[in-house]
Amino acid sequence: MSVPNTTSLSAPREAELPLIMELKGACVARMRAAGIEQWDEVYPDAAAFGRDLASGTLHVLREGDAILGCFTLDTAHDPLWQGMAWAVPPGSAAVVHRLMVAPAAQGRGLAKELMAHAESLARACGFRAVHLDCFLANPAALALYERLGYRRVGTAQMRKGPFVCFEKIL
Numbered sequence: 001m002s003v004p005n006t007t008s009l010s011a012p013r014e015a016e017l018p019l020i021m022e023l024k025g026a027c028v029a030r031m032r033a034a035g036i037e038q039w040d041e042v043y044p045d046a047a048a049f050g051r052d053l054a055s056g057t058l059h060v061l062r063e064g065d066a067i068l069g070c071f072t073l074d075t076a077h078d079p080l081w082q083g084m085a086w087a088v089p090p091g092s093a094a095v096v097h098r099l100m101v102a103p104a105a106q107g108r109g110l111a112k113e114l115m116a117h118a119e120s121l122a123r124a125c126g127f128r129a130v131h132l133d134c135f136l137a138n139p140a141a142l143a144l145y146e147r148l149g150y151r152r153v154g155t156a157q158m159r160k161g162p163f164v165c166f167e168k169i170l
Helices: 014-033 046-055 110-124 139-147
Strands: 007-010 058-063 066-075 093-101 129-135 149-156 163-170
Touching: 007 110, 007 149, 014 046, 014 066, 014 093, 046 066, 046 093, 046 129, 046 149, 058 110, 093 110, 110 129, 110 139, 129 139
Parallel strands: 093 129
Antiparallel strands: 007 058, 058 066, 066 093, 129 163, 149 163
16 A cells, blocks of 8 residues: 655745754755765855745645755856856756755655656746756765756866766756
């Protein structure tokens, strides 16, 4: 017998920003425990999530009242991504930022669900591809994007180290 999917995706409410920051803190702690020094107090910060929320680009995955994960989908290409071997130019691609799943909910396929939703939104908005970057020292995330059909288009040197840029043509 299968368990019904009890999750839903929606826009967060402004009052939920502290919950999103708690989720980010839990994800940072999980990454650090795994030796991944990707996120910290500088990035992503509350101001970044606040801008995402205000612009309507932040999407949350809920189960009941709990926020299990989130991502941002916009068109903001990092200036450090210049020179990547994009098949689809930045103006025709949506960008995923700040994908995260609560550590207690990891292993349930929720990141895949979030990415499927991001791709669906990008298609609905007429974008031809999704672009994103991923910390080179985060093997689980790298494997996720590759399993989902994203191809590596180059590497950008960021504050925390090298990040692989990925593209998926929709």
